[in-house]
Amino acid sequence: MDHGLSQLSDLAPRGYALGLHIRFAAAHLMIQTYDPRWTEIYTEKGYMLADPMVFWGFGNDGAIRWSDIDLPDPLNIMGQARRFGLTFGVAVSTGLTSSRTIGGFARDDREFTDTEIARIRSVVETLHERATPPDRLTPAQRMALRLVAKGNRHAEASAVLGISESAFKARLRAAREALFVRTTAEAVQRAHEYNLL
Template sequence: MSSRSEIDRYLTQLGALSPSGFAMAFHIRYTTPAFLFQTYDRRWLDLYSQKGLVMQDPIVSFGFTQTGWRRWSDLDDPAGVLAQSADFGLAYGLAVAIDEGGSRSVAGLARPDREFDDREIAELVRTVTDLHLITLQAGQLSAEAHDELKRMSVALTHPAARPT
């Protein structure tokens, strides 16, 4: 596996390109990802969870049925999940779905001010794909390295859980 600093570098890069945050589920088996990284506004994550929006989320639907990428504005959103997310600064976004190496990963990346341009999309897709491939190796990791990757996932998703 690549070093933690390499994964940190990718996550930092995604954060810089996605000022409203991201949610990435890597190596989904049935409905559970091996690793989940989320940096969206905590209020949105709480509302999303309380309302059970995952079942109506067009990013999730896209990610389970297709591969590649789509701007959020090009996704069908009959339940208005993306419209609700805009109230939390997630006004524009990108869905990325990868099915490679026998594993599927899905990402949503957001910004508050404009659509992602083509250069940004290429960089985001490349970075999410690189993270997919790095974390795909998790089955070949030592228990210690696997645990460290899980800790990174929890710390990024739940900032209050970060060790001080």
């Protein structure tokens, strides 16, 4: 994953926003490297729901230059983005509509070349495959997350399972890695979202 994200940073000098496996209007993983001031405005105003690039991404599979997206932009989102260096860009969309990956990639000096667009699309498709949410956890991982969800502390949960506290923590770590999250609380939430508990 890190190598692919690094490649995207090199290919999009003004940053990118990438939502991997968007389900029910929430991304399994969301990575944003745009100017933080723009990200804050975009988030505060809820622009995702009106963004022509995102709208294009839900309705299409492939890649397109922002300048070629022929959709309404009543809130002038693209115009506002230009004030933060997001002058030229490309949108990439891949995956089933039930688990779509959509990304926007920007530069401020020129349009992306066809070769650059093909490379970005290839990296996004690879990341989409690698970040596919799990369809199951091991029984040990599920039980560890269930105990945490019920409010058990690590020492209590490991005693219930008859294992060492370090073995219990290892199960939680494996569950976090499988779910692509950093914290155990996020793992519990994600497991619930995917009906894995």
